[in-house]
Amino acid sequence: MAQEKIKNIMALSSLTLGKNEQVILDLGDHYVGHFSIDMKSVDSPMDAPLFLHLKFCEIPIELVENSDDYDGLLSKSWLQDEYMHLDTLPQTLELERRYSCRYILLDVIDTSPKWKVQFSNPTFVAQSSADLKKVKPVKTGDKMLDRIDQVGLKTLQDCMQRVFEDGPKRDRRLWLGDLRLQALANYATFDDQNIVRHCLYLFGGLPAEDGRITTNIFTSTEPIPDDTFFYDYGLFFVSTLSDYYEHFKDKQVVDDLYESAKNEIESALQAVNENDLVEFKQDFFVFVDWNMDFDRHTCAQAILIYALRQFISLAKLEDKQEDVLHYQAILNKLITGAKEQLFDSNQGLFWSGEDHEVNIASQVWMVLAHVLSDDDNKKLMDNAIEKLFPVHDIATPYMYHHIVVALFESDHYHDAVKLMKEYWGKMVDGGADTFWESFNPDDPAASPYGSLSINSFCHAWSCTPVFIIRKYITKEYDK
Amino acid sequence: MAQEKIKNIMALSSLTLGKNEQVILDLGDHYVGHFSIDMKSVDSPMDAPLFLHLKFCEIPIELVENSDDYDGLLSKSWLQDEYMHLDTLPQTLELERRYSCRYILLDVIDTSPKWKVQFSNPTFVAQSSADLKKVKPVKTGDKMLDRIDQVGLKTLQDCMQRVFEDGPKRDRRLWLGDLRLQALANYATFDDQNIVRHCLYLFGGLPAEDGRITTNIFTSTEPIPDDTFFYDYGLFFVSTLSDYYEHFKDKQVVDDLYESAKNEIESALQAVNENDLVEFKQDFFVFVDWNMDFDRHTCAQAILIYALRQFISLAKLEDKQEDVLHYQAILNKLITGAKEQLFDSNQGLFWSGEDHEVNIASQVWMVLAHVLSDDDNKKLMDNAIEKLFPVHDIATPYMYHHIVVALFESDHYHDAVKLMKEYWGKMVDGGADTFWESFNPDDPAASPYGSLSINSFCHAWSCTPVFIIRKYITKEYDK
Numbered sequence: 001m002a003q004e005k006i007k008n009i010m011a012l013s014s015l016t017l018g019k020n021e022q023v024i025l026d027l028g029d030h031y032v033g034h035f036s037i038d039m040k041s042v043d044s045p046m047d048a049p050l051f052l053h054l055k056f057c058e059i060p061i062e063l064v065e066n067s068d069d070y071d072g073l074l075s076k077s078w079l080q081d082e083y084m085h086l087d088t089l090p091q092t093l094e095l096e097r098r099y100s101c102r103y104i105l106l107d108v109i110d111t112s113p114k115w116k117v118q119f120s121n122p123t124f125v126a127q128s129s130a131d132l133k134k135v136k137p138v139k140t141g142d143k144m145l146d147r148i149d150q151v152g153l154k155t156l157q158d159c160m161q162r163v164f165e166d167g168p169k170r171d172r173r174l175w176l177g178d179l180r181l182q183a184l185a186n187y188a189t190f191d192d193q194n195i196v197r198h199c200l201y202l203f204g205g206l207p208a209e210d211g212r213i214t215t216n217i218f219t220s221t222e223p224i225p226d227d228t229f230f231y232d233y234g235l236f237f238v239s240t241l242s243d244y245y246e247h248f249k250d251k252q253v254v255d256d257l258y259e260s261a262k263n264e265i266e267s268a269l270q271a272v273n274e275n276d277l278v279e280f281k282q283d284f285f286v287f288v289d290w291n292m293d294f295d296r297h298t299c300a301q302a303i304l305i306y307a308l309r310q311f312i313s314l315a316k317l318e319d320k321q322e323d324v325l326h327y328q329a330i331l332n333k334l335i336t337g338a339k340e341q342l343f344d345s346n347q348g349l350f351w352s353g354e355d356h357e358v359n360i361a362s363q364v365w366m367v368l369a370h371v372l373s374d375d376d377n378k379k380l381m382d383n384a385i386e387k388l389f390p391v392h393d394i395a396t397p398y399m400y401h402h403i404v405v406a407l408f409e410s411d412h413y414h415d416a417v418k419l420m421k422e423y424w425g426k427m428v429d430g431g432a433d434t435f436w437e438s439f440n441p442d443d444p445a446a447s448p449y450g451s452l453s454i455n456s457f458c459h460a461w462s463c464t465p466v467f468i469i470r471k472y473i474t475k476e477y478d479k
Numbered sequence: 480m481a482q483e484k485i486k487n488i489m490a491l492s493s494l495t496l497g498k499n500e501q502v503i504l505d506l507g508d509h510y511v512g513h514f515s516i517d518m519k520s521v522d523s524p525m526d527a528p529l530f531l532h533l534k535f536c537e538i539p540i541e542l543v544e545n546s547d548d549y550d551g552l553l554s555k556s557w558l559q560d561e562y563m564h565l566d567t568l569p570q571t572l573e574l575e576r577r578y579s580c581r582y583i584l585l586d587v588i589d590t591s592p593k594w595k596v597q598f599s600n601p602t603f604v605a606q607s608s609a610d611l612k613k614v615k616p617v618k619t620g621d622k623m624l625d626r627i628d629q630v631g632l633k634t635l636q637d638c639m640q641r642v643f644e645d646g647p648k649r650d651r652r653l654w655l656g657d658l659r660l661q662a663l664a665n666y667a668t669f670d671d672q673n674i675v676r677h678c679l680y681l682f683g684g685l686p687a688e689d690g691r692i693t694t695n696i697f698t699s700t701e702p703i704p705d706d707t708f709f710y711d712y713g714l715f716f717v718s719t720l721s722d723y724y725e726h727f728k729d730k731q732v733v734d735d736l737y738e739s740a741k742n743e744i745e746s747a748l749q750a751v752n753e754n755d756l757v758e759f760k761q762d763f764f765v766f767v768d769w770n771m772d773f774d775r776h777t778c779a780q781a782i783l784i785y786a787l788r789q790f791i792s793l794a795k796l797e798d799k800q801e802d803v804l805h806y807q808a809i810l811n812k813l814i815t816g817a818k819e820q821l822f823d824s825n826q827g828l829f830w831s832g833e834d835h836e837v838n839i840a841s842q843v844w845m846v847l848a849h850v851l852s853d854d855d856n857k858k859l860m861d862n863a864i865e866k867l868f869p870v871h872d873i874a875t876p877y878m879y880h881h882i883v884v885a886l887f888e889s890d891h892y893h894d895a896v897k898l899m900k901e902y903w904g905k906m907v908d909g910g911a912d913t914f915w916e917s918f919n920p921d922d923p924a925a926s927p928y929g930s931l932s933i934n935s936f937c938h939a940w941s942c943t944p945v946f947i948i949r950k951y952i953t954k955e956y957d958k
Contacts (some may be wrong), residue, residue: 018711019554019555044705045697045703045704045705045706046697047554047558047650047697047705048553048554048557049554049556049557050556051554051556064790068547073592074524074527074591075498075527075528075530075590075591075592076498076530076588076589077527077528077529077530077564077588077589077590077591078527078528081562082562082564083560083561083562083563084557084562085561085576086578087699088699093482097564097566109555109556110554110555110556111554111556112553112554113552113554165691218524218525218526220566220567221567224524225524226523226524226526227524228524308542475676
């Protein structure tokens with residue numbers, strides 16, 4: 001498929017399209033919403049229905065891929081194709097479904113040899129619960145950082161609908177891993193309290209039968225908790241609740257959800273063995289990143305420490321003295337276990353798993369968990385930069401977020417800014433209007449699902465530069 | 480595609496279908512109408528839309544053909560496929576469009592690996608403006624003729640909607656060639672006066688700019704006359720008007736449409752040359768049959784005589800003495816011209832065109848036009864049977880109708896019944912629930928459009944055995 005001519009949208013109604021003819025509409029930016037268009041037949045009377053294929057695409061590569069050939073891991077139903085027959089024209093086609101796109105392919109499968117179709121008044125009604133006008137653009141003095149911020153803001157805006165969605169194209173639902181980062185990005189920008197509170201109550205109010213917090217909730221019907229559980233995501237319920245309180249000081253929500261948070265901590269602690277280390281059992285899954293090839297034991301230990309620390313602050317807030325003492329003792333043991341059994345003092349790095357694998361994710365999460373002193377944290381990250389940089393084979397902006405924050409938190413400002421510009425900047429250079437769910441600079445065509453076209457190209461967990469820039473660079477936001 | 484198991488429809492809701500799984504519903508007979516079905520998801524929560532393909536088929540071969548491979552002459556949009564995404568379940572899918580079918584394929588393109596779809600309450604609301612209960616089935620004493628009559632009645636019923644449609648699957652509109660035969664079949668069975676009158680007024684009221692009667696009218700919007708003209712179909716407006724008056728004696732309609740009929744005769748007479756023979760000019764098209772390989776000059780001459788004879792009877796009815804004399808003189812010249820210039824007395828057959836081609840259609844139409852005396856008509860058909868039978872390379876039940884009627888009208892009862900049983904009977908033996916638009920016994924997979932799947936398998940012009948049987952066999956109907 002080649003875009004033969006670029007025309008002004010006002011010229012659309014001067015085109016007539018017959019069998020196998022196509023036109024691509026470019027909205028000029030990424031939007032989420034509903035599409036309608038007027039159609040009429042020209043030439044002879046319409047002696048057959050119009051058979052029309054529409055395809056809604058976030059990035060140009062989706063236009064080129066043929067959905068019929070899709071063979072990825074996720075459902076083909078996520079590809080934003082519509083096929084429809086229109087028995088009579090003129091007609092205004094108003095599509096009921098919501099799409100996430102910048103490009104709209106109008107692909108005329110057939111009219112008849114005797115008539116063609118003419119399109120006019122294409123209308124895309126964009127929707128979001130966030131208003132970009134309310135957010136002051138950053139002025140970092142660095143054009144690339146400013147552009148990264150703009151793209152990040154658009155990403156966050158388009159993922160803010162009735163709930164925080166992970167991606168408006170695919171999944172379109174509330175995921176805990178995304179929620180935690182979206183909420184932080186939101187505090188620094190749109191600052192919508194209601195949506196975060198709403199999402200927290202959904203997770204707290206809809207646990208699985210055994211009390212565990214689900215990874216995600218379906219919200220387009222009556223809310224339904226999914227039946228999947230990630231070790232890290234469950235703990236991030238505690239973390240999101242703690243972040244929410246820190247920002248809004250809204251104690252009522254903590255009062256209501258404290259027991260849910262405690263249950264989640266208890267559930268996570270069941271994975272701790274007699275040596276005070278997290279040890280995976282059969283049904284444990286720790287996400288961390290879409291690269292599934294590195295060991296996650298040490299990440300899990302660090303994330304447990306990270307969340308438990310936040311939980312203890314909630315216990316103090318709730319004045320649960322017994323809980324404070326109980327969990328503080330556990331926290332100390334987890335930290336000691338990590339320092340004594342997982343840290344390789346020769347290398348100055350943490351290892352992970354039985355094979356003593358050294359990977360970047362373990363160092364990052366141990367930095368974020370502040371297991372070491374600030375000085376030792378800085379040294380740990382020095383060693384990580386020396387031995388594990390440049391970062392490679394990390395698949396998601398989600399994990400890059402944690403690496404960049406770990407750099408800032410361990411006093412590596414310039415490395416942090418450099419990595420952020422290299423990583424998110426490379427998406428910007430690649431034409432991103434919104435940041436992508438998955439991006440491995442070493443392999444830009446990679447997909448966790450075996451097909452690039454099923455990836456979400458506006459994904460919540462990728463919007464975090466808007467938080468990072470305001471917190472660590474312009475310092476206009478301090479949680 | 481193989482139908483693995485045949486189950487009772489009550490078992491439908493016990494099936495769960497995932498990616499690439501299919502089930503075919505069999506309505507047990509051919510129907511025209513609207514379909515709805517309930518759907519719900521089973522197993523894990525629905526974590527992706529349902530992507531469903533439905534295909535509505537009149538005969539089983541349409542189920543086997545892949546619509547994607549269709550490459551026929553007519554628009555692909557006529558294939559009765561629907562592709563749809565359902566974002567949430569449970570849901571009742573109520574399809575807006577009307578379908579013509581016996582078989583409904585539910586083809587699950589994708590659910591997701593985590594859930595499947597379950598169907599229940601499939602509902603097909605059939606529609607027709609004709610009530611089969613009002614028609615007494617014939618009892619010919621011949622099981623095959625009785626079955627042919629049943630299938631013909633179902634065909635006519637399913638083509639009787641707001642207007643007489645040519646085929647409820649494809650075209651779905653009012654064609655003059657079909658209307659003439661449908662009206663006759665209707666007089667012998669359902670006997671609905673309003674629908675014929677309505678159709679006559681549509682044609683008479685919506686001529687082309689030059690006054691000519693169109694071949695067909697689009698009726699699913701405000702009525703629109705098509706921009707195609709067939710020599711024979713135009714004349715059949717006169718014929719249909721005359722048949723209508725003969726049956727109902729409703730002179731008002733003739734009063735209203737006499738001038739339209741006269742215009743059509745005048746237009747047709749422009750094709751007559753100085754030798755009193757129809758001579759084709761560039762933009763003339765004479766349909767007669769979908770086999771386009773035989774010469775049509777003599778058919779056209781005969782059809783003009785046939786219609787002119789009926790027009791003169793209308794002129795007498797309207798007491799237009801001048802018209803009667805004028806057109807009677809022309810009729811005489813056309814008959815003389817035919818007998819003197821087109822009849823080969825050596826062979827005892829009519830030839831056609833410059834190459835003096837002898838074909839079955841010319842003999843049949845000359846018999847129907849009663850150009851010869853009854854005795855000579857009988858001899859003409861004797862010669863046709865001897866030299867041109869068995870009939871071959873005739874593509875449509877429409878032309879077979881005229882052959883069979885010509886046999887009856889020329890006193891060849893047994894040959895007529897034999898041919899009817901051989902031809903329509905072969906469709907019955909092939910499992911026809913309704914009679915097909917096109918059927919060449921020498922080449923059953925043939926299509927006038929280059930693809931069998933685009934053929935209409937319930938087609939108005941094929942229903943005429945219900946008229947023929949009642950008029951010529953049981954003689955319970957006499958126009």
